[in-house]
Amino acid sequence: MGKTVTRGFAVAAVSLSLAACSTTTKEMDTQPQKVGKAALCRSYVQSQDEGLRYKIHVELARRAVDPASCFQMVQQQNQAAAALVAVAVVGGAVAYCANHDCGGGGGYRPYRGNCQYDWQYDAAGNRCGRRSAWSRPGGY
Template identity: 45%
Template sequence: METRFVARAAGAAVLSLAISSCTTTPAEFNAKPSAVSKAALCKTALETTDPAFQFQLVSEVNRRGMNMLECQQMVAQQKQAAAALVALALVGTAAAVCANGNCGGGGYTPYRRYPGNCYSYYDRAADGSLCGNRSAMSRPGGW
């Protein structure tokens, strides 16, 4: 169970990094500008601190018929999608842990060990009636 939790957390982290690191370098861009994806082009144009490289990227964005506002929206959507994937992975991990009986709650719960329907006075028997004095807690010595 612990291994599955670590594996899912690692998978979520790798997926998040893969989506968030979708950028290009000046060497890759200069080699073949048309080979750079729109997402990488936009993300790099918004995040670079090199003004000359940024100018080249913005020119390529415009050449492709887009503008920087569209780029900002695209990058924001990608970040939201990455956050949603990470959240989904974490919820899935929590559900898997819970399904294995490790949901917390603490304390001693004899219901888990009791094999029948009538552990306590207020439980229902198989026929739907209240267990009452037939319950294990009502009998001397329990069950």
């Protein structure tokens, strides 16, 4: 449950931060010059309110910003946010696996004797042959 909560929190945080990068009709009516370019562009691209879109278009024109460039800016912001979430999720998974031994490996453990394979030599210098773990039924 911990990973799910963490992922949900990360997604919610990014969503809220991107939502905060927009503007309202009230802000456009009172002080449009104080609204940042990113907020103007995000609102211009995402708003369904034609009146708000018109006000934003006028403000963008006043700032000599091509409204068509807003679509690319918003797309780049969304991609950056998605990459941030991906890095957070992968980083969380790596941290979890580092602490919970989920690296796979199929239960590999190193052999602790001298004769793991038949072609090796034992401590006395004799070839292991059929005495090796590899040659015995069940392995080692």
